[in-house]
Amino acid sequence: MLEAGGGREMVEVLGEIDLRMGSKFREGDYATVSTKEVRWRNAARWERMQMAKEGLIERGTRSGWWELTEAGTTC
Numbered sequence: 001m002l003e004a005g006g007g008r009e010m011v012e013v014l015g016e017i018d019l020r021m022g023s024k025f026r027e028g029d030y031a032t033v034s035t036k037e038v039r040w041r042n043a044a045r046w047e048r049m050q051m052a053k054e055g056l057i058e059r060g061t062r063s064g065w066w067e068l069t070e071a072g073t074t075c
Contacts, residue, residue: 007058011064055069
């Protein structure tokens with residue numbers, strides 16, 4: 001996200017994660033959870049919530065938009 005100025009659409013962020021990390025995922029990471037979402041994508045969205053609690057990602061942005069805070073850009 002930092003390369004994009006600190007903010008991106010969730011779909012873009014998840015696509016970038018897949019490009020960078022997809023070769024490291026295991027078969028179980030591609031299984032679906034109860035919501036029919038792929039496990040690693042679901043985990044990434046939960047992690048986004050944790051990062052928001054830690055002040056690394058902005059809270060209250062428009063739906064589907066992930067934006068780093070100043071603290072998030074220095075990690």
